Amino acid sequence: MAIGVYKLSQKNRNTLASIIYFMCTLEMAIGMCMAGSSIYTMVAVSPIIHSEKSEVDFAFAITGIFGTHIIIQHIVGYKVCYKCVKQAHKKSTRNLLFLWSCIGANMTLNLIIICHYLRKLKNHIAKSIKQSFMLGMTHYLKDVTWKETIDRLQYDNECCGIFSFQDWEEKAWLTRYHVNVECDTIKEYRISEDILALPVIPWSCCKIDFPMQCLHDPLQQPQFAHIWVDEPSIVRNSINTTGCLDGLTTIIFIFINTYICMTALVFILQLFVFLMSRIMYTSARNAILLNNSECIAPGWIFGRGDCGYTGGQTLADIMGPLPPQTDDEMPKPTVKKSRFKCFRKKTKIADDVTATETTLENIESAPSQTIEAPDIQQSSQNIGDELKRLKQ
Incomplete structure (x- = not known):
C-alpha cells in the first residue's frame, strides 16, 4: 500500500520544486549562522575562559563543522531537486536522491546528539568559569597573566x-x-x-x-x-x-540556546524537504510511466517500486485504465532506411513514367507507316493502360 499519495500536475511539481529551493536556501542561511557563531565564540569568548578554553574550542569547532556541512548539503540539494523534476527517468536520479536523503538524516541525527551534550556543557562552562575566576583572584598579585586577564575582563564587561x-x-x-x-x-x-x-x-x-x-x-x-x-x-x-559570571556565561548560553533552536528548525525543514522531494520525484517518474511527462500523476512518500517493494496499488489502480494512444503518441518507425527506399522507389517510378512518355512521343513523331487500324488501336490502348498504372 502506498503511503502519502498525492496527485500532482506539472505546475504542482514545479511549485513544489520552488518550495524545496527556498527551504534549501533557508537551511544554508542557518548553517552560515551556526558556523559564524562558532567561529566568534572560539575567537572572542573562549579566550576569557582560562582553564576550559580547549574544551570550549573543541565543542564549538564541532558545531562549526556541522554548520559547514549543512551549507554543502543544501548546495547539492539544488542539483538533486533539478534532477528529480527534469530527469526522473534516470536511475542515477533515484540513487542520488536516496544518498542525499541518507546523508541529511545522518547530519540531523548528529546535530541532535550535539545539542544534547551542549545542554550539559552549559552547567559545566558556568562551573568552569567560576573556578577559573576564583583561581585568578587568588593569583591576582602573584601572576601577571592572571592580573592582565582579570583586569581586561572586568574593565571591558564593566563587572x-x-x-x-x-x-x-x-x-x-x-x-x-x-x-x-x-x-x-x-x-x-x-x-x-x-x-x-x-x-x-x-x-x-x-x-x-x-x-x-x-x-x-x-x-x-x-x-x-x-x-x-x-x-x-x-x-x-x-x-x-x-x-562577571552572568556576563560571561550569558554570551555562551545565548549561542548554545540559539544553536539548539537552529537544530530544531533544521530537523523540521529537513523532514519537510525529504517528504516533498519524495512526492515530487515519484510524481515526475510516474508521469513518464504514463507516457506523458506533463500529465497529472500520483506521487508518494513510499509505494510500489521503492526499495524493491512490489506490493500496493499500481498506477492503473490509482489513475484508472490508461487512455488509448493517439496517432501522435504512436511509436514512429526508424526513417533512415525507409526514406532511402522510398526515395529509390519514387525515382524508379519517375524514370518509368519519363521513359513511357518518351516512347509515346517517339511513336507519335515517327513516319507514317501502313499499319492495320485494329493493331494501332490495340497498341495505343496497351500503352495508355501501362502509363496509368505507372502514374498510380
Missing part, C-alpha cells in the same frame, strides 16, 4: 568579582607580603580575623563614567578613608557592583 564586588573583600587575595598585618590601619579595616579580608578591590572594578575619584582602596586613599565608614553608598556608586 567586578564573580557574583559581586564583595567577592574581592571576602577573598584572601592580599597576603602578609602585600600589606603589613601589624599596622593599625590594617587592623582597623580588617573584616575577618581568620583570613586577611580587606575592603580593597582592583582598579578595573571602577566605573568609567563616575564623575569623582574612584573609591576602591582605602589603604591607598587615606584622605577619603572616612567615606568607607560614613558614606558607604558613595563607595558603591564609584565601582561596578555586578559580578
